[in-house]
Amino acid sequence: MKLYGFWRSLASYRVRVALNLKGIAFEEAPINLLTGAQHSDDYRKVNPQAVIPALIDGDGPPIFQSMAILEYLDESHPNPPLMPKEIRARARVRGLAQIVVADAHxxxxxxxxTYLEKDLAQDEPTRNKWLQHWTAKGLAALEANLAGNPATGRYCQGDMITIADICVASQVVGAAFFNVDTKPYPTAVRILGECMKLDAFAKSHPLKQPGAPAG
Ligand SMILES: N[C@@H](CCC(=O)N[C@@H](CS)C(=O)NCC(=O)O)C(=O)O
Structure with missing residues (x-):
């Protein structure tokens, strides 16, 4: 498979983790978000929305949106499964994932x-405040759902790695990029720690990718 991604992209991180959990061989084609490569004519032919990730599987059309890709991978490569079987558990896993993918990220x-900077003329401190505010709100929503909930186990849903863990990991990793204090979200941080014990999460980390800053 071929993944269009970038080291810093949290949505690409989610897909990289799933590919590695499933043991699927893939190559990553970097689309440099720092230089605006997502807007190139060539990449718009892959994903007209001009965002990453996009996944190519064989000669099929590109698959876009990280949640759609995660579910596609889970359906095309069922082992290990990334969704529980029981329908309420499935709904909870999707709900946790959507807090990240639909609301926070x-x-x-x-x-x-870029819109805040160029169109709305917001200075850097104001933009950073925005990033920290919405990142913290996402973490707070996750923590409120995870902490003290008997469905939460070693991971978000019992002791099984699911799509929810992939999304929670991306949110907590993103918090470091925006200098958000994660102390108020101990359950989310603990789950990231559990995930990072697994090679698929550790080697997919944004800072482990080619092009990422050292250290
Ligand atoms: N909801 C999409 C988000 C895709 C997205 O916004 N990706 C970011 C990188 S994490 C991107 O490519 N942004 C380009 C831009 O905003 O110009 C998903 O989960 O795949």
């Missing part, structure tokens, strides 16, 4: 930051 992506 979309507010901190480059096109939002």
């Amino acid at each position: 979309p507010l901190v992506v480059p096109r939002i930051r």
Whole structure:
């Protein structure tokens, strides 16, 4: 498979983890978000939305949106499964994932930051406040759902790695990029720690990718 991604992209991180958990061989084609490569004519032919990730599997059309890709991978490569069987557990896993993918992450992506800067003339401290505010709100929503909930185990849903863990990991990793204090979210931080014990999460980490800053 071929993944269009970038070291810093949290959505690409989610897909990289799933590919590695499933043991699927893939190559990553970097789309440099720092230089605006997502807007190139060539990449728009892959994903007209001009965002990463996009996944190519064989000669099929590109698959876009990280949640759609995660579910596609889980359906095309069922082992190990990334969704529980029981329907209420499935709903909870999807709900946790959507807190990240639908609500929190979309507010901190480059096109939002660029709009705040160029169109709304917001200075850097104000933009950083925005990034920290919405990142913290996402973490708070996760923590409120995870802490003290008997469904939470070693991971988000019992002791099984699910799509929720992949999304929670990306949110907590993103918090470090925006200098958000994660102390108020101990359950989310603990789950990231559990995930990072697994090679698939550790080697997919943004800072472990080619092009990432050292250290
Ligand atoms: N909801 C999408 C988010 C995709 C997205 O916004 N990706 C970011 C990188 S993490 C991107 O490519 N941004 C480009 C831009 O905002 O210009 C997903 O989960 O795949």
